[in-house]
Amino acid sequence: MEPIRETYILLPPGTDFLMYLVLVPFALVFVFGVVYRLRRLGVRSVGELLNSVFRGVGYMARYGLLQRKVVSEHLAGVMHLLIYTGIIALFIGTTLVFIDHDILRVLGLRLLRGDFYLGFEFVLDVMGVAFLLGLALLIYRRFIRHEPRLRNRLEYSMALAGLLFIGLSGYVLEAIRLTVEPRPWSGYSFVGKAVSTAFFVNLPTEPLTLLYRGIWWSHAVVAFAMVAVLPYSPLGHIFSTLLNIAVNAPRQLPLGKMKTPFRIDELDPSADIKLGFRSLAELGWMEKLGLDACTDCGRCEAACPAHAAGTPLSPRDIMQKLRRQLWRSDGLDEDVFASGLIDEEEVWACTTCSACIEACPVLIRPMDYILEMRRALTLEGKLDKRKTAMLTNLSRYGNPYGFDQSEKQKFFEELAEMGVQTLEEKPDAEYVYWIGCASIYDARGREIAKSVAKILLKAGVSFAVLGVEETCTGDPARRIGEEGRFQELALQNIETLKQKSVKKIIVNCPHCFNTLKKEYRDFGLELEVKHHSQV
Numbered sequence: 409m410e411p412i413r414e415t416y417i418l419l420p421p422g423t424d425f426l427m428y429l430v431l432v433p434f435a436l437v438f439v440f441g442v443v444y445r446l447r448r449l450g451v452r453s454v455g456e457l458l459n460s461v462f463r464g465v466g467y468m469a470r471y472g473l474l475q476r477k478v479v480s481e482h483l484a485g486v487m488h489l490l491i492y493t494g495i496i497a498l499f500i501g502t503t504l505v506f507i508d509h510d511i512l513r514v515l516g517l518r519l520l521r522g523d524f525y526l527g528f529e530f531v532l533d534v535m536g537v538a539f540l541l542g543l544a545l546l547i548y549r550r551f552i553r554h555e556p557r558l559r560n561r562l563e564y565s566m567a568l569a570g571l572l573f574i575g576l577s578g579y580v581l582e583a584i585r586l587t588v589e590p591r592p593w594s595g596y597s598f599v600g601k602a603v604s605t606a607f608f609v610n611l612p613t614e615p616l617t618l619l620y621r622g623i624w625w626s627h628a629v630v631a632f633a634m635v636a637v638l639p640y641s642p643l644g645h646i647f648s649t650l651l652n653i654a655v656n657a658p659r660q661l662p663l664g665k666m667k668t669p670f671r672i673d674e675l676d677p678s679a680d681i682k683l684g685f686r687s688l689a690e691l692g693w694m695e696k697l698g699l700d701a702c703t704d705c706g707r708c709e710a711a712c713p714a715h716a717a718g719t720p721l722s723p724r725d726i727m728q729k730l731r732r733q734l735w736r737s738d739g740l741d742e743d744v745f746a747s748g749l750i751d752e753e754e755v756w757a758c759t760t761c762s763a764c765i766e767a768c769p770v771l772i773r774p775m776d777y778i779l780e781m782r783r784a785l786t787l788e789g790k791l792d793k794r795k796t797a798m799l800t801n802l803s804r805y806g807n808p809y810g811f812d813q814s815e816k817q818k819f820f821e822e823l824a825e826m827g828v829q830t831l832e833e834k835p836d837a838e839y840v841y842w843i844g845c846a847s848i849y850d851a852r853g854r855e856i857a858k859s860v861a862k863i864l865l866k867a868g869v870s871f872a873v874l875g876v877e878e879t880c881t882g883d884p885a886r887r888i889g890e891e892g893r894f895q896e897l898a899l900q901n902i903e904t905l906k907q908k909s910v911k912k913i914i915v916n917c918p919h920c921f922n923t924l925k926k927e928y929r930d931f932g933l934e935l936e937v938k939h940h941s942q943v
């Protein structure tokens with residue numbers, strides 16, 4: 409007797425037809441949900457979506473399918489991997505059964521037979537165990553270990569209950585089938601066989617068959633329902649995260665770099681400047697997709713120094729609040745500040761460290777949303793006295809602290825006494841040592857700069873300084889959302905550096921490093937920037 413898949417065994421004739429009939433409304437709910445979701449995001453056409461997805465297939469494979477960042481946290485990573493691979497295996501298994509029974513069998517062919525079928529049964533049992541182990545880990549993390557990062561919402565528990573029911577009932581069905589209709593190859597379905605031996609082996613056939621039918625239908629209906637509500641439930645992240653990775657990863661800026669929304673030297677003076685966003689309607693569909701993909705995992709919150717310091721900011725809360733706003737009927741047009749959804753204090757608390765971006769397993773960039781909201785606030789002049797003073801200082805003195813030229817002069821004289829020359833005195837220097845405002849004006853910072861200079865001199869590095877011509881890179885203005893002020897300073901520095909044909913720069917300040925290396929590029933200046941520890 410050749411092993412072969414016997415689908416709809418123990419069920420009355422016509423069950424397959426009835427099942428497809430029952431499936432129809434669920435499928436319609438699913439399709440409606442997908443269309444509604446894409447429309448809500450503002451995707452204009454399927455072609456546009458597919459084009460964007462196609463560009464990011466490599467990222468999707470690395471970060472979505474292979475879960476490169478998800479597994480970086482061991483327990484959470486293993487848990488997610490087990491559930492995820494289990495779901496994929498069960499999906500592939502169900503698809504193969506459909507092809508075998510509803511297509512090939514009708515054509516007089518069979519796929520699930522012989523050794524392939526035996527392997528299929530064995531692998532599915534293994535993957536089912538992996539799936540249930542993953543769910544057990546999830547229960548452990550949420551309900552036994554009570555990991556503070558994980559939130560318990562009703563919809564999360566319902567999704568978990570649904571998955572658990574599908575996993576367990578699948579084995580019960582297999583066990584009853586093997587009890588009522590044993591086959592010589594039953595051992596390949598080793599879990600079902602074990603459950604059968606433990607619970608059903610001596611029970612009468614008739615009630616078992618009835619029980620089988622009841623569980624079979626509940627299994628099918630729960631599975632259909634879970635697929636139908638995918639676009640509306642937390643499990644929808646299976647698709648939204650994959651889409652987000654494919655669509656947004658290829659266009660992501662290097663870590664630490666902010667988007668350049670306009671060029672001040674190319675602006676039409678009569679044009680209306682729009683910066684950042686105050687309502688979700690102002691976001692493009694790709695940005696909305698980024699919000700939609702947030703899984704509430706809390707990794708960004710755990711990494712956020714502003715949150716750890718007790719400020720009102722949690723990047724996860726920001727993303728989740730905006731995400732929920734996305735799905736509220738009047739949510740798109742509502743002003744996120746005026747409605748009280750986002751507190752300005754949350755937005756100002758961000759240190760722009762990028763840790764949330766680094767931590768996010770599905771390549772969402774919470775900081776970008778925060779900084780865009782900040783830009784909108786700044787454009788409206790919603791700045792407190794300290795920030796306003798800092799911006800005024802940048803314009804008036806070229807540094808954020810408000811020191812005048814004589815302070816800078818004094819410091820460079822101290823450096824000169826150590827033997828540090830200016831670029832004017834040493835035009836053939838290989839590097840310019842860009843000191844940065846904190847190291848020019850702050851007492852402790854000055855000691856750092858002097859120590860760095862001492863090391864460079866001792867090491868025989870060919871370098872010089874700009875001297876009093878060095879002004880702030882503009883970084884504080886950009887981080888505060890004042891793009892115009894940043895660009896004024898950036899363009900001024902770029903002109904100086906170009907005039908002096910500077911190609912290589914040494915810095916000790918991380919902010920200067922980031923701005924000179926990554927942000928000045930948008931204004932036509934490519935520099936080789938090294939931290940002093942790299943020279």
Ligand code: SF4
Binds near residue numbers: 715721758778
């Ligand atoms: S960039 Fe802002 S929100 Fe993100 S981790 Fe740093 S402080 Fe927190």
Ligand code: SF4
Binds near residue numbers: 767
């Ligand atoms: S933004 Fe990323 S890291 Fe933060 S909660 Fe959402 S998915 Fe998790």
